[in-house]
Amino acid sequence: MIEVRNLTKEFVKYEKEKGLKGLVKGFFNAKKVVKKAVDNISFTINEGEMVGYIGANGAGKSTTIKMLTGILTPTSGEVRIDGIIPYQNRVENAKKIGVVFGQRTQLWWDLPLSESFLILKEIYEMPDAFYEEQMSFFNRILNLDEFIKSPVRTLSLGQRMRADIAASLLHNPKVLYLDEPTIGLDVNAKQRMRDAIKMMNQKYNTTVILTTHDLDDIAELCNRILIIDNGKVIYDGSLHEIKEKYGTTKRIEFEVRDELNDESLNLASVFNVHPDELEITREDKKLSIVFPKLKISVAQMTEEILRRFDVQDISIFDADIERIVARIYDEGKVTL
């Protein structure tokens, strides 16, 4: 469905020196700097897959998505979406895709929401019956009826996002690109978005590419993730595998009665591990400890803290995906 081969995108930037002198100098002779935003990446995504595409800010995610959607032309390499080259056949490709750019809306700002949908119906040449069916489906899961008559500029962020997701899926695209779709949404709204996406995928086998910093989104929707760093794909595989191999830590949160003062807990020497292997955070009456689960067992850690403090409550967590990914961003590579 989606074939990417040796895709590269370079941008030319003109660097100017600081200050007035730099400005004038730059006018005549600016230094040309070539930046490789996307550096020779390759991957294949099959129909119906839901893939998370993550990376630190500036890693090249949006640039890749823009090339897949036909907005940018690659410097070199090949992209094929369902056999079509997007930047060469932009219009044809556009008929089969849906896009949600979280920061921006594709709806018409001054018109009532219902008008936006009617315009989209015409743009995508949808038959009446199909349009009605889709609208009632989206009304159901996303509760659009509440605000369907309001002008888009009056909608709250949550409402607008729900509308945008419906708009992107209205014509039943083969591929759905989501760029930060849940940004700024409250817990319920996020859940509704995820439900809508999951249902479309189940019903129509929609291929979904999700770019986000919200790893809960990834955890709930994607079974495969691609991690991009500095323009290169450094990991392409299942979420499960990364958790298995990288999830070597456990986190325990203790709620204690005592006032935690600044006395050093000295846990590193107690357990005979390097202080860097432990992450201890103290806030009010909460004590949170992240530790290597292969070296210190849950029982051992719990026992130690129970011994020293008057513990009111204990919560035990597996390694956060966030932590794993942060490590990967830091290291710039994945070693499994």
Added chain:
Amino acid sequence: MYRVHILLWVFGDFFSLGLTILLWVAIYANSPTEMIRGFTLIQMIFYNLIIHLTGSITYMSPLSDVAEDYYDGRISMSLIKPASYAIQLFFRNLGNNLFSNLFITLPTFLLIAAVSLATHQTESLAWLSFPVFLFSSLLGLFINYFANFIFSNLVFYTDATFGMFQLNQAIVRIFSGALIPLNFFPGWLRSLAGFLPYAGVQYIPAMILLGRTTGNDLLSAIGVQVLWVVFLGVAAQLVWSHSLSRMKVMGG
């Protein structure tokens, strides 16, 4: 809120028309001859009225749209839709054009009719050529749109807009005959105007309605317009293709 906006726009528009006419009255008052370059005062007044009319009929201003879309990054939203950007832009501007026709063309037309009746100058206008005039104006609209669209592509290459607007506006105003009739230009400027499409936007239709272009000249004038429409239409497509291939989209 919109009402005030419209009123101010229309008022400002007719105000500047009035000023221009007053200017010509002053010029003619100081002229030793009654005719200047083939126009009497009353004919010059009609010229300005008609130019005002054609300006409004052919009103198409994609330049600001393109600049806004590009700077803001919202051009990507237009690009993910299955429609050519140039066509999307055309219809966006058509809305403004229809508005302009409603609030400026119609009143101007009535004004022209009123003035021509009041001054008993009903022969100053070739009313029989009116259908041809409309057709010529329609061609002018497309020429205007394509020429402005092509010019607006500069935004993608230079990252500069304000100066560009001024430049484009100045060029269009001068060479479309909006400022002064093209036959007032000195030889070399007149020839230059002949190489540019802008005469086809306003000057040609205006001359037709004034009855100054007739017979074979009329046919060749329309022919020139048609050629410009085709040529610019193709050029617009090519320029846009190239811009798209080099596009950098603002924003993450």
